[in-house]
Amino acid sequence: MSDGVAAVSKFLTWSVVDGPGNRFVLFLQGCNYRCVTCHNPHTIGVCSDCGTCVAVCPSGALSRTSRKVVHDPGVCIACDSCLAACPTRANPMVRRMTVEDVLVLLRRNAPFLNGLTVSGGEATLQLDFLIDLFTAIRAAPELAHLTLFIDSNGHLPVDGWRRVLALTDGVMLDIKAFDADRHRRLTGVDNDLSLASARLLATVGKLHELRFLLIPGETDRPEEIAALAALARELGPQTRLRLNAFQQHGVRGPAAGWPKMPRDGLEAAAVALRAAGIAEVAVPSVWLP
């Protein structure tokens, strides 16, 4: 989808965990990874209007009109039964938003905001919209104080980044794993593009933060932590790392039965990274029991 229109799974008018300061966050629908540990799996797929979810909706919020499945937010009770029923991990509640739709929301909330973060799904899958949106914000004097960030898995070639980087203040980049086989097993794709993206973004000064999800027995292994430290050192002393801990919440499939990352394991990884010379290592400030 493009021509100034995006498929949006959700937006937040205010967040303090999606980049620096108070941020408006736009979550775009669709992802090019198939992470087994995804805690928002309904953001991965693109709706094919198959109609499977219409029958499970208890409130009549979903209906078919000719070839399309239509969602009526006025009667939706947000039970998420449709998300569980979808065979392609899509979401019938996805809305189509224009650049102007987003600008209206940003103007309304601008006095309380430091910036906008576009996340996903995978934000860069809707690159044309991203460029149109950032270009429009840069041209709006009343929004000049907003910083523009992208939250990405980095699966975008250099030519794609070149189209958007001049408009972007920073990128928060997920690295899912360093071992190539492990990365393919956890995400369904290779990690060569995301590693190349980390190097490109650091070189041009647009890498705000590297994010790494610790999964027990997988990405918390010493060789993964050592590879993370080596990449952070290579990218330079300004590199910020954020460690996240695997939780089962929202996960579907076999990984829903995997153990969650224990707090002492996460803290041990942070200690190892600091001992390896990485100055900025952030861990979650709130720990779910």
Ligand code: SF4
């Ligand atoms: S959201 Fe899923 S189940 Fe519903 S119509 Fe779209 S593809 Fe089918």
Ligand code: SF4
């Ligand atoms: S969340 Fe989905 S299934 Fe539940 S009421 Fe809304 S549209 Fe229907």
